[in-house]
Amino acid sequence: MLHLGTPDEADFQRVYRQHADAVYRVCYGFMKNNVDAEDALQDTFMKYLQCSEDQSFENDSHERAWLIVTASNICKNMLKSWTRQKRKEMESFDEIPEAEKSDGSNRVLEAVLALPDKYKTAIYMFYYEEYSCSDIAAALGKKESTVRSLLKRGRAILEKELGGEADEK
Amino acid sequence: MKNDDIKKAYDHLTPDDETKERMLRNIMMMSSEIEQNASAKPVIVPWYVRLRMPMGISAAAMACAMVFTLALNNPALVQDSSSHQNMLGTKPAASVSAVTVTTTDCTTSKTTETTAVETKISKTPAVQTASITSTAAQTPTITAPVNNFLNTSSSSEIYTAAPKPVTSNVVTPPPTTSTEALITTVSVETVTTPAETAVTTEHSAVTTEISESSVTTTTTKKPILYGNIHDYNHVELAGAEYITYYECIPYEELDDTLGSGVAVGELIGGSYTILMYSINDTPVEEAIAVQYAGQQTYYLFYNID
Numbered sequence: 462m463l464h465l466g467t468p469d470e471a472d473f474q475r476v477y478r479q480h481a482d483a484v485y486r487v488c489y490g491f492m493k494n495n496v497d498a499e500d501a502l503q504d505t506f507m508k509y510l511q512c513s514e515d516q517s518f519e520n521d522s523h524e525r526a527w528l529i530v531t532a533s534n535i536c537k538n539m540l541k542s543w544t545r546q547k548r549k550e551m552e553s554f555d556e557i558p559e560a561e562k563s564d565g566s567n568r569v570l571e572a573v574l575a576l577p578d579k580y581k582t583a584i585y586m587f588y589y590e591e592y593s594c595s596d597i598a599a600a601l602g603k604k605e606s607t608v609r610s611l612l613k614r615g616r617a618i619l620e621k622e623l624g625g626e627a628d629e630k
Numbered sequence: 631m632k633n634d635d636i637k638k639a640y641d642h643l644t645p646d647d648e649t650k651e652r653m654l655r656n657i658m659m660m661s662s663e664i665e666q667n668a669s670a671k672p673v674i675v676p677w678y679v680r681l682r683m684p685m686g687i688s689a690a691a692m693a694c695a696m697v698f699t700l701a702l703n704n705p706a707l708v709q710d711s712s713s714h715q716n717m718l719g720t721k722p723a724a725s726v727s728a729v730t731v732t733t734t735d736c737t738t739s740k741t742t743e744t745t746a747v748e749t750k751i752s753k754t755p756a757v758q759t760a761s762i763t764s765t766a767a768q769t770p771t772i773t774a775p776v777n778n779f780l781n782t783s784s785s786s787e788i789y790t791a792a793p794k795p796v797t798s799n800v801v802t803p804p805p806t807t808s809t810e811a812l813i814t815t816v817s818v819e820t821v822t823t824p825a826e827t828a829v830t831t832e833h834s835a836v837t838t839e840i841s842e843s844s845v846t847t848t849t850t851k852k853p854i855l856y857g858n859i860h861d862y863n864h865v866e867l868a869g870a871e872y873i874t875y876y877e878c879i880p881y882e883e884l885d886d887t888l889g890s891g892v893a894v895g896e897l898i899g900g901s902y903t904i905l906m907y908s909i910n911d912t913p914v915e916e917a918i919a920v921q922y923a924g925q926q927t928y929y930l931f932y933n934i935d
Contacts, residue, residue, distance in 0.1 A: 470658075474654065477650075477654055477657070478650070481645070481650050481653070481654075482644045482645065482650075485643065485644065485645045485650075486640050486643040486644065489643045490640075490643070495645075495649075499645075499649070499653055502653055503653055503656050503657050503660065506657050507657060507660055507661065510657075510661055567639075569635045569636060569638070569639040570639035570640075570642060570643070573636060573639055573640070584636070585640065588633050588636040588637060588640075589636065589637050589640040619636070623635075
């Protein structure tokens with residue numbers, strides 16, 4: 462079984478286990494619920510299987526950045542769909558896991574999830590994955606200055622919501 | 631807000647191992663399904679190939695239904711076809727059967743062929759065969775030409791040839807035989823016709839003679855033409871008196887006068903030119919002959935004094 466592009470199943474499982482958490486976080490940041498996040502994650506790795514023949518990665522970091530950007534794009538497409546928009550009206554926004562709620566850091570998570578979509582990927586890749594602005598710009602296909610402005614506006618929104626100032630690297 | 635707060639917040643979004651394994655199985659299942667669908671992808675057959683059999687079957691069914699409907703609506707069509715088959719074989723059979731009846735003198739091999747033909751064409755209407763047979767029997771002269779026709783064209787030729795030529799060959803003989811019979815009859819009539827003509831001619835000649843004799847008879851038996859020969863001015867013909875304006879000729883001058891003279895019939899309003907002749911062995915004083923101009927007959931004038 463497997464694999465549309467990669468040589469064997471073991472390699473795919475290795476890639477999956479290595480990057481599944483990061484992809485899931487990106488997907489959850491966009492979809493804001495477990496079910497849609499899981500669907501987006503599966504679609505992301507299916508896309509990886511289909512494109513692995515044509516896509517050659519320089520290293521794991523490049524491969525991880527490709528998966529994150531692909532997951533964000535898939536989530537954006539899913540959010541644009543008409544069915545998703547209709548369902549969103551009927552759902553409650555309060556789907557944060559109980560663990561996060563009880564953790565005390567739910568305010569920060571809620572503020573991050575409440576960010577506009579165009580800031581989420583850059584914020585996640587910069588603050589959690591610790592990619593540089595140039596890498597983020599290369600992954601998103603945008604200028605580095607654009608990435609910097611996205612990061613600056615995103616931080617400003619979080620500071621406005623959470624108070625205080627975020628550290629700038 | 632610090633950077634660690636954002637990182638800690640994302641750490642809480644990590645799925646558990648069970649969820650990750652479940653998602654991995656789903657991915658594996660989806661990829662395997664995609665591969666199976668790709669391998670088991672049916673070969674796309676063009677529509678004209680896919681619809682070839684149904685179209686052929688439907689076309690054949692429609693053709694059968696059409697023929698059946700035509701046969702139901704036009705029962706004469708089936709009869710016509712059978713009669714057409716009979717026509718193709720009947721006419722040869724008719725002529726051949728007729729020939730067979732009449733030509734008992736045929737050789738054995740020829741008779742065999744014609745018999746085979748007869749068996750094949752047993753569908754021949756009895757009336758037609760009978761009529762042709764009777765015709766052939768009534769005219770013995772038919773035998774020869776029809777035999778020739780049969781000898782020249784075998785039965786195989788009759789059935790292997792095209793319908794029209796066969797029909798023409800077959801139809802032709804009866805008229806041909808009848809024509810010959812008529813020719814024979816005409817020849818007989820031609821022989822008798824001169825006799826009738828001769829008779830007629832004789833009769834006409836007799837009639838002519840009779841008419842002439844009657845004229846002559848009337849002329850001779852009724853000697854109306856008499857009168858005073860010396861006067862020459864009075865002539866009666868057929869009960870009619872004729873008076874001339876010429877003066878009387880004396881006897882002595884009669885000879886000088888003979889040979890010419892003019893008489894004008896006053897009663898009839900006409901004039902006559904006559905020639906007067908003397909009669910041999912008869913004195914002019916007793917009788918003279920008068921010939922009217924343009925006529926071959928002579929009228930005798932007797933002196934009744």
